[in-house]
Amino acid sequence: MPAAAPDLDQLFAALADPTRRAILTMLLEDDMAVSDVAAPFAMSLAAISKHLGILADAGLISQERRGRLRWCKLEPGSLRAATTWMQGFGQFDPIDLDDFERFLEAEFADPASSL
Incomplete structure (x- = not known):
């Protein structure tokens, strides 16, 4: 039986922090030691370890x-569940608000003003 997928709330909460997103971007290149992950950040190793723990709990690392x-x-x-969820919104065509406004104006135009 496959491992349970991480909770979307937990996944998005982990992705909400810019430091954690930067860490994920760094890890796109290659595996890294914690000390190397911490090097570019102006924070303690303990703070980076907390960020890494949140990413690990969300299944991202x-x-x-x-x-x-x-x-x-x-x-x-681990991003598959989030990607699948977000792709569900891609089925809708983007709305051109200017066209929609013109449509509404035409629909609700006063018939007497067109005479």
């Missing part, structure tokens, strides 16, 4: 020990 270091790996498949 996995972490493993390699010797004395903890490594982080992007788990791109």
Whole structure:
């Protein structure tokens, strides 16, 4: 039986933070040690570890020990549920609000003013 998909609320909450999105972008390149993930950020290693924990809990990354270091790996498949949910909204054509406004004006135009 496959592992349960992460909760969409938890997934989107993890993605809501710009630091966590930046971490995911960094991990697109390759697996990274936690210390390397933390290097570009002006925050403590403990703060980065909390961000990584949130990403791991949402299933967006996995972490493993390699010797004395903890490594982080992007788990791109974890976005599948969110992608599927968002694609459901793609079935609607975008609305041109200017055309819609002209339609409404034509529909509700005073018939007496056109005489």
